[in-house]
Amino acid sequence: xxxxxxxxxxxxxxxxxxxxxxxxxxxxxxxxxxxxxxxxxxxxxxxxxxxxxxxxxxxxxxxxxxxxxxxxxxxxxxxxxxxxxxxxxxxxxxxx
Amino acid sequence: xxxxxxxxxxxxxxxxxxxxxxxxxxxxxxxxxxxxxxxxxxxxxxxxxxxxxxxxxxxxxxxxxxxxxxxxxxxxxxxxxxxxxxxxxxxxxxxxxxxxxxxxxxxxxxxxxxxxxxxxxxxxxxxxxxxxxxxxxxxxxxxxxxxxxxxxxxxxxxxxxxxxxxxxxxxxxxxxxxxxxxxxxxxxxxxxxxxxxxxxxxxxxx
Numbered sequence: 001x002x003x004x005x006x007x008x009x010x011x012x013x014x015x016x017x018x019x020x021x022x023x024x025x026x027x028x029x030x031x032x033x034x035x036x037x038x039x040x041x042x043x044x045x046x047x048x049x050x051x052x053x054x055x056x057x058x059x060x061x062x063x064x065x066x067x068x069x070x071x072x073x074x075x076x077x078x079x080x081x082x083x084x085x086x087x088x089x090x091x092x093x094x095x096x
Numbered sequence: 097x098x099x100x101x102x103x104x105x106x107x108x109x110x111x112x113x114x115x116x117x118x119x120x121x122x123x124x125x126x127x128x129x130x131x132x133x134x135x136x137x138x139x140x141x142x143x144x145x146x147x148x149x150x151x152x153x154x155x156x157x158x159x160x161x162x163x164x165x166x167x168x169x170x171x172x173x174x175x176x177x178x179x180x181x182x183x184x185x186x187x188x189x190x191x192x193x194x195x196x197x198x199x200x201x202x203x204x205x206x207x208x209x210x211x212x213x214x215x216x217x218x219x220x221x222x223x224x225x226x227x228x229x230x231x232x233x234x235x236x237x238x239x240x241x242x243x244x245x246x247x248x249x250x251x252x253x254x255x256x257x258x259x260x261x262x263x264x265x266x267x268x269x270x271x272x273x274x275x276x277x278x279x280x281x282x283x284x285x286x287x288x289x290x291x292x293x294x295x296x297x298x299x300x301x302x
Binding site for chain 2: 033043054055056057058059060061072073077078079083085086088092
C-alpha cells in the first residue's frame with residue numbers, strides 16, 4: 001500500500017492541509033500550528049507522511065533518517081520546545 | 097560508482113571545517129540550505145560503525161547534486177602542517193562530476209574562501225571556477241549560498257538573503273532557550289540535532 005503524503009501549505013491568511021497526490025485541500029486552519037497538529041493526526045504520526053511548507057512556498061524537507069538517527073531529540077519534543085519558547089516570547093512582548 | 101539516491105536533486109553536501117571557530121558559519125549555511133527547501137548533508141552525520149570515513153564521504157558526495165566547499169581553512173596549524181581535507185573533498189566532488197555517469201554529470205558546486213583570490217596561492221588548478229569570499233561573515237556566507245541555490249538548484253522559491261539572515265538571527269536568539277528546554281548545552285548539539293531543531297523551528301515559524 002502506498003503511503004499517504006500530506007502537505008501543510010499557506011492559503012491566504014490561513015494554513016491548509018493538502019493531499020500531495022490529488023492536490024485536494026482537505027481542511028484549513030487559522031494558525032500553522034493547528035494545521036500541523038491536524039495533519040500529524042491524519043498521517044498517524046508518520047514522519048515521512050507530512051511535508052510542511054513555508055510562507056514563501058518552499059518545503060521544509062526532512063533530513064534523511066541516517067542523519068537524524070544521530071539526533072537524540074524526538075520531533076515532538078523539539079516541536080514542544082519551539083512552541084514553548086514562542087509562547088514565552090509572546091508573553092514577554094505583551095508585558096513589556 | 098557512487099550510489100545515486102532518490103533525494104539526489106535535493107541534497108546539498110557541505111564540505112567545511114568542523115572546529116568551534118567555524119561553527120557560526122556552518123550553522124548559518126545549514127539554516128540557509130534548509131530554508132531554501134533543500135537537505136544539508138555532511139561528514140558529521142551518523143554512519144554505520146563499520147563504514148570508513150572516506151567511504152562515508154564518497155557515499156554522501158554520490159548522493160548530493162549540490163555541494164558547498166569552503167576551502168578557507170588551509171592555513172598551517174600548530175603542528176606547522178596545512179589542513180588538506182577540504183581541498184581533497186572538493187577534488188573528489190569535481191572528479192565525480194567529471195568522470196561520473198548519468199546524474200553525477202549534473203553536479204553543481206559552490207566554492208567559498210575567506211579572502212578573495214587567496215586560493216591561487218595554494219590551489220591554483222581551480223582558477224576559472226566561480227569562487228566567492230565570505231570574509232568569515234555569516235551574513236555574507238548566507239547571501240552567497242542563497243544566490244547560488246536560487247540560480248542553480250531545483251529549489252523553486254528561495255527567499256532573499258537578507259530575509260534568510262534575519263530569520264537566522266531570530267533562530268539564534270531562540271536557540272539557548274530551546275537548548276534549555278531540551279536539556280542540552282549548545283555545545284552538545286550534534287549535526288543531526290541541529291538539522292532537526294532548524295527544520296522544526298522553520299516548520300513552526302517559516
